[in-house]
Amino acid sequence: MLADVLQLIFLMSSSIGAKVEGAWWNLIRDDLRIIFALGLFFFNLLILAVFIYLAGLVVVGKKRALLSGAIIISLLGTVLSTLFFMFLPYRLLALALSVILWLLLIKRVYGIGWPTAIAVGSLAMVIFLAITVLLALFFGIMEVLIERFPLLFCIF
DSSP: OHHHHHHHHHHHHHHHHTTOOSOGGGGSOGGGHHHHHHHHHHHHHHHHHHHHHHHHHHHHOTTTOOHHHHHHHHHHHHHHHHHHHHHOSOHHHHHHHHHHHHHHHHHHHHTOOHHHHHHHHHHHHHHHHHHHHHHHHHHTOHHHHHHHOTTTTTTO
C-alpha cells in the first residue's frame, strides 16, 4: 500500500516535471481507487478543519472556536456542498447555496453573527491561500503553475 502511494507520488511529480497531460486519477490502480478517494477525503477534511479552527481562533477567540466544532463544520459543509453540486442542475445556484451553507454552519457552530461568520470564512480562505503559495514555492511548483495559468499570475 505504501509502495503504491509512493509510486503514485513519483509518477505525479515526474508527469508534472515532464509536462505530460492526462488525469492523475488513471495512475491509481483500480482496486485502490476507493481507498485512495476515502483517504483523500479524510485528509482534506482534516486540513480544512485546521484552517477553519485557526481562523476561528483569530476572529472569535479560544472559548468559542473548538477543533471539534471546526471538524463538524468541515464535515457537514463538505458533504452537503458535494450533494448540492451533484444534484442541482445549475452550478451557480449550487455555488451560492454552498457559500450560504458554509457561512450558516460557521454561524451556528461558533454562535456568532453573520459579519463575524463572513470574517471567519474569509480568513480561513486567506490562510489556505497563503499556506498553499508557500508550499508551492517550497516544492518548486510555482513555475509550473505560472506556465499553465499565465493570466492568474500576470502580477509576477
